[in-house]
Amino acid sequence: MGLMQMHLWGHGSKYRRGNESLRRIQPTAMLRLPCYCCAPMCPNNIEHPGAKPLKDFKTLQTHYKRKHGTKPFMCRKCRKAFAVRGDWRTHEKNCGRLWHCICGSELKHKRSLKDHIKAFGNGHAAFGNNKKPPIV
Numbered sequence: 001m002g003l004m005q006m007h008l009w010g011h012g013s014k015y016r017r018g019n020e021s022l023r024r025i026q027p028t029a030m031l032r033l034p035c036y037c038c039a040p041m042c043p044n045n046i047e048h049p050g051a052k053p054l055k056d057f058k059t060l061q062t063h064y065k066r067k068h069g070t071k072p073f074m075c076r077k078c079r080k081a082f083a084v085r086g087d088w089r090t091h092e093k094n095c096g097r098l099w100h101c102i103c104g105s106e107l108k109h110k111r112s113l114k115d116h117i118k119a120f121g122n123g124h125a126a127f128g129n130n131k132k133p134p135i136v
Contacts (some may be wrong), residue, residue, distance in 0.1 A: 034055060035053055035056065035059070037054070037063060037068075040057075041059070042067065055114055060096050065134050066087070070083065073087075076092065077092070077096055094109075100127040100128045101113060102123070102126075
């Protein structure tokens with residue numbers, strides 16, 4: 001019995017009949033079912049008041065890694081740990097990078113700079129080349 005079948009049992013009795021019950025269901029349909037986290041006290045656990053399901057199995061896997069799993073990937077600059085390789089790569093590319101506005105504000109994220117310019121409008125724009133600092 002695989003982890004997928006054990007997970008699907010949480011979706012109801014039609015998945016509890018063993019391997020033969022899964023033959024009638026297309027794998028892509030199984031992956032699109034709304035999913036709840038199995039970790040106790042998690043806001044996405046079905047027993048948590050106001051719990052909302054995650055949209056599909058892949059989202060559940062990523063949620064579980066990020067929130068409850070081990071974090072084997074570590075930023076070489078700031079030592080922050082990540083469970084998902086893509087999150088780590090994105091962080092490491094931008095770690096220590098600052099985004100500047102002509103008003104003098106320094107922001108850690110490009111999105112924050114865009115929001116800052118949109119919020120304050122006239123007299124605010126991106127400034128400088130915003131290059132990454134050297135790797136130490």
